[in-house]
Amino acid sequence: MPPASQAKASLETLGSASASRSPRAVASPDPLLKIQLGMAGIFADLADLLGNPSSLGSIYGLLFASLEPLSMDEIVGRLGISTGTASQGLRRLVELAAVVPSKTDGERVTRYTAKLELRPFVAMFLEQRLFPRLKKSSESLGSLDTLAQSLPPGAKKELNLRLERASKWHRRAMTFLPIVRRFLG
Numbered sequence: 001m002p003p004a005s006q007a008k009a010s011l012e013t014l015g016s017a018s019a020s021r022s023p024r025a026v027a028s029p030d031p032l033l034k035i036q037l038g039m040a041g042i043f044a045d046l047a048d049l050l051g052n053p054s055s056l057g058s059i060y061g062l063l064f065a066s067l068e069p070l071s072m073d074e075i076v077g078r079l080g081i082s083t084g085t086a087s088q089g090l091r092r093l094v095e096l097a098a099v100v101p102s103k104t105d106g107e108r109v110t111r112y113t114a115k116l117e118l119r120p121f122v123a124m125f126l127e128q129r130l131f132p133r134l135k136k137s138s139e140s141l142g143s144l145d146t147l148a149q150s151l152p153p154g155a156k157k158e159l160n161l162r163l164e165r166a167s168k169w170h171r172r173a174m175t176f177l178p179i180v181r182r183f184l185g
Helices: 003-021 023-027 031-049 054-064 072-079 083-095 119-148 153-184
Strands: 099-102 111-114
Touching: 031 054, 031 072, 054 072, 054 083, 054 099, 054 111, 072 083, 083 099, 083 111, 119 153
Parallel strands: none
Antiparallel strands: 099 111
16 A cells, blocks of 8 residues: 555544544544644655655655654554665655654664755755656657658658757756756755
């Protein structure tokens, strides 16, 4: 089950588990946990949209809404993900500088806190996904233009117009994205 769905399922389980404890708990399950799992679902969807594992977003979303740093075991327990998924996700989030690991004096357990910016995610998306694809599409447009030259005159004229339009969109993206990159630092 994807982490976004796991977060939603955890919310549902939270409500039904609370029902067995007391009538008061049914009316108000732990609101902080509910917020944490809701944020986990939101960030899982965002990570998926950007082409990253949704578990990465779930972990970040949980930490984003956590008032105290969480250990990996706490993350695993709240999200219902495997230790391996949590370990890999936390390692990646630390690499992205989206999450900060820390240890309290005398404590052997590492706890994690989310940085409260989306800049690392957006910068990663631009660097690892969008810029390489734009470069590849630029090369492809050049190849298609060469192929279009061998077409009969009517088809050649129409396809040249279409290729020029696609090239224009590409040039605009290539002009706009470096501005976004500088803005992100």
